[in-house]
Amino acid sequence: MSRVLYSLCGADSSVRFSPHCWKVILALKHKGLAFEEQPVGFTEIPTLEDGFSKTVPILKDGDKLIADSFAIAIYLEQTYPDRPSLFKGEGGLAMARFVEAWSQSTLHPAVTRIAVKHIHDMLAPVDQAYFRESREARLGATLEEVATGREAEISGFSEKCTPLRNMLKFQPFIGGSEPLFSDYIVFGAFQWAALTGNTGLLDPNDPVSNWFERCLEFSEKG
Template identity: 40%
Template sequence: MTRVLYDLCGVDEGLRFSPYCWRVRYALAHKGLEVETRPWRFTDKAALAFADHDKVPVLVDGETVVTDSYEILRYLDRAYPEAPLLGDDLAEGRARFLRHYAERTLQPAIMRTIIMDLFNAIHPDDRAYFRASREKRFGRTLEEFHSPAKGLSQLDAGLEPLRGRLKEAAFLDGDAPAGADYLVFGCFMWARCVSSADLVSNADPVHAWLERMLDLHAGLGRQAMRITDVEGAYR
C-alpha cells in the first residue's frame, strides 16, 4: 500500500519546514510507518484538489485521504492502534489543549522572531503570495511585524508551562514521547529549519527536551535539511 504525505518545501525541495507536517512526520515514525513525502509549495493549490483542501499536510493512506495535522494523528490512532499517539478520550482532550497552546501561544511568538528568515527560506515563486497573505493577517508589513526581541520575550513567558512539565518528566507525555510532544515540537522544527536563531538557552529544560526530540526516530529532526545547508540561501 502506498502512503504519501504532501509536505511543504522551500527554496530547496529538501527544505521541509511546516510545523504541521513535522507533527505528522514524527507521528508516522512513532508508529513505525513508512511514507513517501512529496514536496508542495504554497501556490501549488491544484496539486491538492483531489483532497478538496488547499494546504498541507495531506496524508494519502491507500484509498484514505486525511487533511489537518491533528486529524491525521487521530486517524493514525484509529487505523494503527499500536503505539498510541493521543490515548483515550480524556488524554485526547488534553492533547487537543496542547495543540491550541502550540498554535496560539508558541507559534505567534516564534513567527515574530523568525519571520524574515522564514520569508527568505520560502521558494521565490511563493514569496509574493506569502507576503500578501501574512501582511493582510497581521495588518502590517512583514518588516514591521518582525521583532525578535518582542518575539523572544513573548516566547520565554509562553514556555513556562513546558518548563514546569519538563522538570517532572523527560517528555510531555511522560517517560516516553507521544502525541503531546509531537504537537508542540513541530513549531520548533519549523524554526530550526528556516532560521539559526537561538530560541531558548542551553540551561533551559526546554532545550534539553528539544535535544531529545531531535534524536528520536534515528535522528529524524536532527538530520533534516536547514536553510543554512542550502548554498547561498541564508543571509
C-alpha cells in the same frame, strides 16, 4: 499499501519547515508506518489531489486522503490501533487538544513574528509573492514591520515556555516517560523556528532545550 505525505518546503526542497507537517512526520514514525514525503511549495498545494485541501499536511494512505495534522493523528490512531498509541486513551487525546490550543495561541504567534521574514526569504519567487500578500493581510502589517519586533519577541520567548519548563521538572516528555502526540505538537513549533534560521531561542541548558533534543533524536530515526 503506499503512503504519501505532502509537506511544505522552501526553494530548497530539502528544507521542510511546516510545524503542522512535522507533527505528522513524528506521528507516522511513532506508529512505525513507512511513508514517502513529497515536499511542495505554497502555490503548488491547490494542485494536489484535485484540490483536496488548501493546506498541507495531506496524508494519502492508499486510496484515503486526510488533511489537517490533528485529524491525521486521529486517523492514524483509529486505523492502526495495533501500533503504539499516539494518545494512550481519552485523557491523552484531551491533553493533546489542550496542548494544541496552547501552542497555537502562544508559541505559533511568537514564532511567526520571529521568523516571518526569514520564511519569505527562503521561498521560491512565486511562493514569496503569495506568502507576502497572504501574511500581510493576516498580520495587518508588512513583513518588514512585523520583523521590527523580532528581537523583543525573542527576549520574551523563554517566559512563554514556562508551563512546559515547569512540567519537565517531573517527567522527560509531555506524554510522561515517552513522547506522545502532545510532544509532537510542541516540537513542531520549535522545529519550525529552528529550520527557518532561528536557533538559540532558549539557553542550551534549559529543560525545554533538553526536551527538544530528545524529540529531535526521535525525529531523525528511520
